[in-house]
Amino acid sequence: MGFPASHIQPPRAPHTHTVILLHGRGSNGEEFAEELFSSTISNGKNLPACLPNYRWVFPTSCQRYSTTFREDICSWFDAYSLGDINERQELQKEGLTQSVFHILNVIEEEANMLEGRLSHVYLGGISQGMATALWTFFAAVGTGRIQRPLGGLLALCGWLPFAQNIEGMLCEPIFDRPCTPRGLRLVSGFFFDEISSQGLSQADQTVDSSVLSTPVLLSHGTDDAWVSVDLGRQASRIIQRVMTHVECHEFTGAESDGHWVKEPEGFDQILQFLQK
Structure with missing residues (x-):
């Protein structure tokens, strides 16, 4: 499928760094x-103004049929x-499979522009874009x-698809030690x-x-109008079981119909995270 x-x-x-960010359902890269x-940090500047050496990449998903809405929607997968x-x-x-492998190609293209420095490439997304970004990372690890x-x-402001399945497996006794x-x-x-x-198998590697x-x-947001904060907390629990450096923030009162990062505090946190 072409993207x-x-x-x-x-x-x-x-150019020293690249940030790859995935939009939510019904949006696209340019709109995101x-x-x-248009959102700013506490000093009134936006992220590109504060990070002049950063290249920002906003992939756009395909038009996919929504079983719920019974029409084609720009979305990474059918939720x-x-x-x-x-x-x-x-x-x-x-x-999800198609989108994950598309974003993997985007990551590799951006890393090549930075002479292979993956440590200078950031990946993320909002809402359904967050869901896709997380599974892209997990799949990338699996394939090497x-x-x-x-x-x-x-x-x-998103969730992790199949979180209940994953959380159940990570609670088994053999995984009583997190972050392994x-x-x-x-x-x-x-x-x-x-x-x-796609019938692919995981790479045989450590x-x-x-x-x-x-x-x-x-x-x-604890008052997110579209994606419950409980879903975000569930994703957080899983990520904290497998990753060593996880920073979690909750907030109230975000604008943009209640499904957005709070301005400016949330964008201050994003800037500080990228600057680290």
Whole structure:
């Protein structure tokens, strides 16, 4: 399946870092970029103004048929219900697989521009974009396409598909010690065993423990109008079981119909995370 070209915000100074951010359902890369860059931090500037060496990449998903709305929508996968994410979750598999491998290619292209420095590449998204970004990271670890830490993962106002399945496995006695390569390998392996429709198998390799140190920032509104904060907390519990550096923030009173990062505090946190 062909994906539209990504929307690019080039750096204002020599290129040193890249941030890849995925939009939510019903949006697109350009629209997400406009909304993000219209938001400011405490000093009144937006993120590109504060990070002039950063290249911003906003991929756009395909138009996919929504079983719920009975029409084509720009979405990374078909999510039947956010009230109960376990309902008809098999509908998510095909789109999620296609989107994950598309974003993996984007990551590799951006890393090549930075002479392979994955530590200077950030991946993230909002809402359904967060869901896709997280599974992209897990799949990348499973295939060996990411063997060193990324600069960071930005998980905003979203959830993790198949979280109940994963959380159940991570609660087994053999995983009583969190933040081990074995736990991360289990999560990435679940993608190939239960989600991927491309018939691919997980690479026969040991997960490098350094990948666990990829920093993660999770941010979610307790009064989010579209994605319950309980879903964000569930994703947070899982990520904290397999990653070593996880920063979680909750807030109230976000604008943009209640499904956005709070301004300016939330954007201050994003800036500080990227600057680290």
